Amino acid sequence: MPTRATRFFTLPEYPLATIPQRKRELAARGVDVIDLGAGDADLAPPQAALDRMRDAVLEPPLSRYGFGLGYVPYREAVSAWMQRRFGVRCDPMTEVVPLLGSKEGISHLAFAYLEPGCVSIIPEPGYNPYQGGTLLSSGEPYRYPLRPRTDFLLDLDEIPRDVLDRTRILYLNYPNNPTAAIAPKDYLERVVKRCRDLDILLVYDNAYSELAFDGYVPPSIFEIDGARDVAIEFHSISKTYNMTGWRCGWAAGRAELVGALAQVKTFVDTGNFMAVQAAAATALDNWASFVPGNVEIFRERRDAAVEAFRENGFECDKPQATMYLWIRLPEHITSAEFAQFLVEEEGVVVMPGSNFGLGGEGFFRVSFITSPERIREAASRAGRVLGRLSVGA
Numbered sequence: 001m002p003t004r005a006t007r008f009f010t011l012p013e014y015p016l017a018t019i020p021q022r023k024r025e026l027a028a029r030g031v032d033v034i035d036l037g038a039g040d041a042d043l044a045p046p047q048a049a050l051d052r053m054r055d056a057v058l059e060p061p062l063s064r065y066g067f068g069l070g071y072v073p074y075r076e077a078v079s080a081w082m083q084r085r086f087g088v089r090c091d092p093m094t095e096v097v098p099l100l101g102s103k104e105g106i107s108h109l110a111f112a113y114l115e116p117g118c119v120s121i122i123p124e125p126g127y128n129p130y131q132g133g134t135l136l137s138s139g140e141p142y143r144y145p146l147r148p149r150t151d152f153l154l155d156l157d158e159i160p161r162d163v164l165d166r167t168r169i170l171y172l173n174y175p176n177n178p179t180a181a182i183a184p185k186d187y188l189e190r191v192v193k194r195c196r197d198l199d200i201l202l203v204y205d206n207a208y209s210e211l212a213f214d215g216y217v218p219p220s221i222f223e224i225d226g227a228r229d230v231a232i233e234f235h236s237i238s239k240t241y242n243m244t245g246w247r248c249g250w251a252a253g254r255a256e257l258v259g260a261l262a263q264v265k266t267f268v269d270t271g272n273f274m275a276v277q278a279a280a281a282t283a284l285d286n287w288a289s290f291v292p293g294n295v296e297i298f299r300e301r302r303d304a305a306v307e308a309f310r311e312n313g314f315e316c317d318k319p320q321a322t323m324y325l326w327i328r329l330p331e332h333i334t335s336a337e338f339a340q341f342l343v344e345e346e347g348v349v350v351m352p353g354s355n356f357g358l359g360g361e362g363f364f365r366v367s368f369i370t371s372p373e374r375i376r377e378a379a380s381r382a383g384r385v386l387g388r389l390s391v392g393a
C-alpha cells in the first residue's frame with residue numbers, strides 16, 4: 001500500500017459525503033425519507049438562466065477551455081451586480097475570480113496563504129472547507145467555538161496573542177451557516193480594523209447574502225471602510241438561484257489578494273463550462289425579477305419550520321437569513337445520537353451540530369429546503385424522537 005501523506009490523515013470525514021448513499025438505502029427499504037440535511041432547495045433555477053443554458057450549449061466556442069479568464073460577460077455581470085447590489089466597485093478583469101462553486105475557491109485559497117507554522121482562525125460550528133483548505137495546505141487551524149454567549153460572533157480579543165501573531169487567515173461567514181446568525185455592521189468594522197492592524201487576510205464567505213428576510217439586507221464586507229486592504233469575499237450562484245449543481249461562484253477583492261488564488265487555480269482547473277458561466281451571468285442580470293419571489297418562498301418555509309419545530313417541543317430562534325434553523329437539544333441528548341435516531345427510526349435527515357465542529361454540540365441544523373407540508377411532517381417525526389429520548393431522563 002503506497003504511503004499517504006500525514007496531512008491526509010488530519011482530514012475528518014466530510015459530514016455530507018455519505019448522505020446520498022444513506023438516503024438511497026433507506027428509500028430502497030421503503031422508508032419515506034425527508035431530507036433536511038444539505039442546504040440544497042427543491043426549487044427551480046430562474047427560467048432565463050435555463051433558456052440561456054439551452055442556447056449556450058449550442059455555441060461551440062463555449063465548449064472550449066475557459067481557462068482562468070472564463071467567459072468575459074460573466075466577469076462583467078458579476079462586477080455590475082456587485083455595483084448594483086452593494087455599491088461596490090470590482091474591476092471585472094483583475095478583481096473578480098470565477099470559481100467552480102465558492103467551495104472550490106474557499107478550499108484552494110489556503111494554498112496561497114498558509115504553510116506549516118501558520119494559523120487560520122476557523123469559527124466552529126462552521127462550513128467544513130475552512131478546515132479542509134487549512135489542513136490540506138498544512139496550516140494550523142485555531143478553532144473558535146461560536147456559541148449563543150457572543151450571539152455566534154467570533155471575538156478576536158479572546159484569541160491568545162501568540163496565536164494572532166502566527167495567523168494569516170480569518171474565515172468569517174455571515175449570514176452564518178449553520179447558526180443563521182447575522183453580523184452587525186459595527187462588529188464588521190471592528191474585525192476589519194483588527195485584521196488591518198494584525199495583517200490578517202479576512203476571508204468573508206457571503207454565500208447567503210441574498211437569502212434574508214423581514215427587511216434585513218446583508219452587506220458586502222467591502223461596504224466596510226478599509227476592507228479592500230485585507231478582505232477577499234466569496235459569493236455563490238448556488239443558494240441565490242437554486243443552482244447548487246451548476247458549480248459556479250466567484251471571489252472578489254483587490255487584485256493583489258485575489259490574484260494569488262487565480263494563480264493557484266491555473267494549476268488546479270481550467271475553468272468551468274463557459275455555458276454555465278453564461279447562464280450564471282443571466283441569473284445575475286435577472287436578480288430583480290427572480291430573487292425577491294424566491295426569497296418569499298423561503299420565508300414561508302422558514303415560518304412553517306419555526307412554528308412546527310416549536311410546536312413539537314424544540315427551542316429555536318427565527319432566523320433573519322439563510323435556509324437554516326439552529327435548534328437546541330436538551331443537555332442529556334447528544335446531537336449525533338439525536339440525528340442518528342431521527343434518520344433510522346423516522347427517515348428524517350438533519351445535520352447534528354457536532355458535524356460542524358467545536359461549538360456545534362447541543363444543537364442540530366434543519367435546512368428549510370422543502371415544502372411547508374413536508375417540513376411539518378418532519379417536525380412531528382422529530383418531536384416523536386425527542387419524546388422517546390427524553391423518557392426517563
Ligand SMILES: Cc1ncc(COP(=O)(O)O)c(C=O)c1O
Pocket residue numbers: 039100101102103104127173176177205207235236237238239244247248249
Ligand atoms: C457557508 C457556505 N459557504 C459556501 C458554500 C458553498 O457553496 P457553493 O460551493 O455551492 O458555491 C456553502 C454551501 O453550503 C456554504 O454553506
